Amino acid sequence: MIIPELLAVLSISAATGLRLALPLLLIGLFSGERLWAAVPILANIPQILVVIVLVIWSLLELTISKDRVSRRFLQSAELFISPFVGTIAGVAIARLADISDSWLLVLLAITGGSLALVIQMVQVGWLYRFNSPPMWVMFLEDALCICLVFFAFDAPEQGGLIALFLLWLAIRSSVIWQQWQKKR
Numbered sequence: 786m787i788i789p790e791l792l793a794v795l796s797i798s799a800a801t802g803l804r805l806a807l808p809l810l811l812i813g814l815f816s817g818e819r820l821w822a823a824v825p826i827l828a829n830i831p832q833i834l835v836v837i838v839l840v841i842w843s844l845l846e847l848t849i850s851k852d853r854v855s856r857r858f859l860q861s862a863e864l865f866i867s868p869f870v871g872t873i874a875g876v877a878i879a880r881l882a883d884i885s886d887s888w889l890l891v892l893l894a895i896t897g898g899s900l901a902l903v904i905q906m907v908q909v910g911w912l913y914r915f916n917s918p919p920m921w922v923m924f925l926e927d928a929l930c931i932c933l934v935f936f937a938f939d940a941p942e943q944g945g946l947i948a949l950f951l952l953w954l955a956i957r958s959s960v961i962w963q964q965w966q967k968k969r
Contacts, residue, residue, distance in 0.1 A: 790882040791893065792945025793937045794875040798897035799948035800933035801871045802904025803926050804850075805863050806842035809870065811934040812877050813839070823880040825873055847927060853917040860909045864902075871901025878937055900952065907955040910962065 800808040813821045813835065821827040827835050849855040875897020879890055908926075911918065929947075936944025 787884075787889070789941045790879060790884055791896075792948075793878050793882060793941035794893045794897050795900060795948035796933045796937040796941060796944025797874045797878045798871045798900040799904055799944075799951050800930045800937070801874045801897075802867060802901040802951070803908070803930040803933070804843070804846045805866060805870045806839045806846055807927075807930055808874055808934050810836075810839040810843050811931070812874060815934075815938050816877075816881060821877075824877040827873070850923055850926075851920065856917065856923075857912060860905070860912055864905050864909050867905035868898040868902040872898035874901075900948065903955050904951055907958050910958065914962070914965075 797808055797812070809824070809827065812824060813827070813832075816823060821830075821832065821835055846859065849859050872894045876890055876894050879893045884890060884893070933944050933947060936947065
């Protein structure tokens with residue numbers, strides 16, 4: 786059945802929408818001896834280089850995201866990268882679940898990239914709308930990102946439901962922004 790795999794892809798894509806490097810790092814660590822063998826682009830790069838880049842990028846995401854000015858720069862840059870990372874992570878989870886149909890991989894890749902982009906866009910929108918969210922919200926995003934990666938591997942149904950809830954929040958945010966624009 787394809788539903789658990791789809792929910793796992795949604796879960797990992799939502800995680801990449803929140804933070805980009807941390808989910809890729811955790812995918813490599815959770816996939817066992819193969820490390821990034823299932824990840825499309827990262828499988829062709831030397832593993833030590835992938836580990837170094839992802840660890841540094843993850844640390845930057847976890848520390849820079851707490852400063853308002855740095856967060857704006859980081860999220861604006863990540864906005865353009867998020868669909869690619871969501872696509873890569875979605876394909877990696879699908880490959881780890883032994884999905885080999887090419888049309889299904891393409892569909893899951895598009896879905897993963899789109900969800901990561903939407904969640905990243907909402908984060909950027911809220912950042913520019915309200916300047917900076919409270920510090921506890923940023924720590925909650927970090928924890929939610931890690932939980933979504935765990936769920937993608939161990940409990941795809943719960944992770945997929947959380948991802949769908951985040952998608953609903955994104956849609957609801959766009960409605961709020963439209964109403965706010967009409968009032969101005």
